[in-house]
Amino acid sequence: MTEEVQKKLQKELEIYSNMQKEYRKAVAQKQQLDGQLNENKAVKDELMLLKKDSEVYKLIGPVLVKQELEEAKQNVTKRMEYISKEVKRTDDHIYALENKQEAQQENLNKLKNDLNKLKIKA
Amino acid sequence: MASVSSAPAPGMQQIDLSKLAVPQLAQLKQQLDQEINVIQESLQTLKMAQSKFHESGQSLEKITPEVKGETILVPLTGSMYVPGTIADIDNVLIDIGTGYYAQKDIESGKDYFKRKVKFVTEQMEKIQNVGREKANILDTICQLLGMKIQAQRSAAPSS
Numbered sequence: 001m002t003e004e005v006q007k008k009l010q011k012e013l014e015i016y017s018n019m020q021k022e023y024r025k026a027v028a029q030k031q032q033l034d035g036q037l038n039e040n041k042a043v044k045d046e047l048m049l050l051k052k053d054s055e056v057y058k059l060i061g062p063v064l065v066k067q068e069l070e071e072a073k074q075n076v077t078k079r080m081e082y083i084s085k086e087v088k089r090t091d092d093h094i095y096a097l098e099n100k101q102e103a104q105q106e107n108l109n110k111l112k113n114d115l116n117k118l119k120i121k122a
Numbered sequence: 123m124a125s126v127s128s129a130p131a132p133g134m135q136q137i138d139l140s141k142l143a144v145p146q147l148a149q150l151k152q153q154l155d156q157e158i159n160v161i162q163e164s165l166q167t168l169k170m171a172q173s174k175f176h177e178s179g180q181s182l183e184k185i186t187p188e189v190k191g192e193t194i195l196v197p198l199t200g201s202m203y204v205p206g207t208i209a210d211i212d213n214v215l216i217d218i219g220t221g222y223y224a225q226k227d228i229e230s231g232k233d234y235f236k237r238k239v240k241f242v243t244e245q246m247e248k249i250q251n252v253g254r255e256k257a258n259i260l261d262t263i264c265q266l267l268g269m270k271i272q273a274q275r276s277a278a279p280s281s
Contacts, residue, residue: 050224
């Protein structure tokens with residue numbers, strides 16, 4: 001009996017550590033997205049400050065390609081929308097993972113308790 | 123662009139630290155240590171960004187009407203240079219992030235770097251404040267931990 005519970009505990013622990021791994025990954029992703037969003041924000045602010053006839057270039061590979069200011073603004077705005085959506089998606093993902101982790105933690109605690117009781121009995 | 127993580131500061135939730143048990147305090151201490159580390163790293167990164175912006179701004183100071191047509195050495199790689207002349211002394215291209223470069227005249231270029239330096243400096247001040255707060259809490263926790271452990275020790279032999 002004790003062995004059985006111990007085996008189960010081992011298995012659940014593995015699941016838990018996998019969850020933690022996934023959680024850390026999601027948080028790292030969210031941080032990266034946040035950084036990108038901030039950078040895009042700064043670029044947009046800068047584009048807004050430029051005079052109407054200013055020349056703007058986009059770096060594509062190793063070459064600078066001239067781009068219309070309007071087009072650049074639209075591009076950055078679109079990108080910001082996309083990143084914002086991604087941030088939201090990751091946020092939801094993180095929230096779900098948090099809940100899952102909590103449930104698993106409870107599960108683990110219960111198993112640990114069971115195991116302790118069994119050991120005391122034995 | 124480093125952003126400050128919004129992890130809730132232990133002091134903000136109005137937990138009476140003196141009521142916490144030793145393991146909890148130890149855990150808090152560890153967490154704070156980690157957070158302070160992150161803050162230190164962010165400060166380092168910001169400092170680097172600050173000096174880069176500052177350097178670029180200073181380089182602009184050297185582009186004056188007098189240098190037009192003068193020969194400069196342009197680095198092709200880190201160890202190879204070719205001679206060249208500055209044809210356009212009025213405009214510079216500035217990397218404004220995410221692969222976009224904007225053409226600016228010297229004055230607005232200087233202004234750009236000045237603004238960036240100011241922005242980074244402000245962020246650094248913000249993080250420094252958070253770091254100071256956390257360091258204070260950490261101090262308190264360390265003191266409490268020491269007191270509690272001592273109390274436990276002096277209680278042990280008598281029991």
